[in-house]
Amino acid sequence: MENDELVQNMLLELRRGILSLAVLSQLSKEQYGYSLLKALSDQGMEIDQSTLYPLLRRLESQGLLQSDWRIMDEARPRRYYVISPQGKAVLSTLKREWSAMTETITKMLS
Amino acid sequence: MNLIDKYVAEVGKHLPLLKGREDIEIELKSTLEDMLEDKAEQAGRPRDEAMEIELLKEYGSPQKIASTYNTHPYLIGPRMFPTFLKVLKLVLSIVVIVLLVITVIQAATATSMQGPEFLEVIGKGFGTVLSAAVAVFGNVVLVFAILERTLPEKEIGDLSDNQEWDPASLAKEPSPDMIKRGEMSAEIVFTIIGLVVLNFYPQILGLNFTVDGKWVFVPILSEAFFGFLPWINLILLVEVILNTYLLRANRWSIATRVGKIIIEGVSLAITVILLRMPGLLGFTADSFANSPISAETAQTLVTVLNSMLPIALTVVLIIQGIEMAKALYGLLRINYKTK
Numbered sequence: 258m259e260n261d262e263l264v265q266n267m268l269l270e271l272r273r274g275i276l277s278l279a280v281l282s283q284l285s286k287e288q289y290g291y292s293l294l295k296a297l298s299d300q301g302m303e304i305d306q307s308t309l310y311p312l313l314r315r316l317e318s319q320g321l322l323q324s325d326w327r328i329m330d331e332a333r334p335r336r337y338y339v340i341s342p343q344g345k346a347v348l349s350t351l352k353r354e355w356s357a358m359t360e361t362i363t364k365m366l367s
Numbered sequence: 368m369n370l371i372d373k374y375v376a377e378v379g380k381h382l383p384l385l386k387g388r389e390d391i392e393i394e395l396k397s398t399l400e401d402m403l404e405d406k407a408e409q410a411g412r413p414r415d416e417a418m419e420i421e422l423l424k425e426y427g428s429p430q431k432i433a434s435t436y437n438t439h440p441y442l443i444g445p446r447m448f449p450t451f452l453k454v455l456k457l458v459l460s461i462v463v464i465v466l467l468v469i470t471v472i473q474a475a476t477a478t479s480m481q482g483p484e485f486l487e488v489i490g491k492g493f494g495t496v497l498s499a500a501v502a503v504f505g506n507v508v509l510v511f512a513i514l515e516r517t518l519p520e521k522e523i524g525d526l527s528d529n530q531e532w533d534p535a536s537l538a539k540e541p542s543p544d545m546i547k548r549g550e551m552s553a554e555i556v557f558t559i560i561g562l563v564v565l566n567f568y569p570q571i572l573g574l575n576f577t578v579d580g581k582w583v584f585v586p587i588l589s590e591a592f593f594g595f596l597p598w599i600n601l602i603l604l605v606e607v608i609l610n611t612y613l614l615r616a617n618r619w620s621i622a623t624r625v626g627k628i629i630i631e632g633v634s635l636a637i638t639v640i641l642l643r644m645p646g647l648l649g650f651t652a653d654s655f656a657n658s659p660i661s662a663e664t665a666q667t668l669v670t671v672l673n674s675m676l677p678i679a680l681t682v683v684l685i686i687q688g689i690e691m692a693k694a695l696y697g698l699l700r701i702n703y704k705t706k
Contacts, residue, residue, distance in 0.1 A: 290394060291401040306398060307427060307435045314387070315438060333397045336390070
């Protein structure tokens with residue numbers, strides 16, 4: 258029981274860093290929150306709405322994303338997010354770091 | 368207003384006061400509408416209230432959802448905290464020391480050092496110290512909580528020590544147990560000068576003038592003061608011995624720190640007694656009756672010296688208090704280290 262909780266907490270910490278990378282990687286094409294959530298889920302990356310929306314706001318406030326409102330349906334305006342030029346630069350660095358990291362960890366765990 | 372609208376409004380109520388609250392609400396409503404549509408599609412029937420309830424239950428309580436948007440759930444964040452602690456310690460110790468010294472002076476000067484009146488002054492003094500400490504704590508927290516919310520992130524970063532640290536600085540850092548030789552030597556020299564003047568040349572501490580071709584000496588300090596001379600001599604001598612020993616040993620030990628605390632404690636007591644002793648001044652305006660000094664000047668001199676003496680003694684008292692606190696701190700640190 259105690260171990261389960263420990264594992265859950267450690268997984269949460271692990272995922273916290275990875276989620277930014279996952280979100281940035283999926284926003285080369287603009288998406289609104291719910292469509293992004295489904296796109297991530299379709300690829301096996303489950304993420305809570307309560308985690309995704311605050312994360313999108315944070316990435317935008319850091320200048321890594323851009324967003325704008327579109328009103329297709331009066332009752333349902335949608336906010337579309339897309340990666341910014343700064344976000345692209347950050348993403349390419351993160352990708353390189355990620356590859357190096359996974360290589361190292363894979364070697365360690367094998 | 369359907370359930371989703373009510374839910375969104377409830378989330379909005381719990382959102383922290385941040386920009387874009389309306390954006391969050393619109394985006395949340397739009398997402399919930401999308402999710403409900405998916406749900407209805409999956410169920411193969413039109414949306415209804417039961418479906419809304421199920422969806423909102425899955426989504427979570429409005430408070431919980433609102434809290435996820437609060438990216439800064441701290442009163443004083445980790446960036447500000449080290450600076451906050453530094454300022455708090457500094458301000459608290461200054462306020463507490465100053466108020467304690469004032470309490471001791473009040474107890475020594477306004478009461479007969481015993482009985483209910485003395486206890487009342489001491490009690491009130493400690494009450495004041497306690498309430499001032501709480502007020503200082505509250506105010507420092509308030510100031511930092513405001514700074515936390517108003518200073519741009521970059522400036523918060525500048526507040527902390529983010530200069531590059533050089534391990535070589537450790538070598539330059541003297542051990543807190545090391546004796547400061549210059550300070551110690553100066554202390555010994557001045558204590559000896561004080562002893563010599565008080566015992567052999569008390570006339571330095573007075574006013575000399577001629578009346579009809581004869582020298583007249585008016586001492587600044589009264590006989591009552593010199594009645595304490597044996598005690599003062601004893602404590603100064605012990606201090607010279609301790610300081611000389613420390614100069615040879617080159618470091619503080621538990622025994623020498625305890626010795627220092629006792630010496631400073633006795634010195635403090637003597638200073639307090641002197642401070643509350645009436646007639647410390649060795650003369651009155653009448654002492655200058657036959658002198659070239661006019662009666663008016665003599666009166667001014669008496670008034671000035673009468674107010675200067677308690678101030679000088681208070682300064683001595685504060686210095687002794689600081690010395691004692693330093694020794695006490697050193698002792699507590701040693702005990703902590705050895706545990």
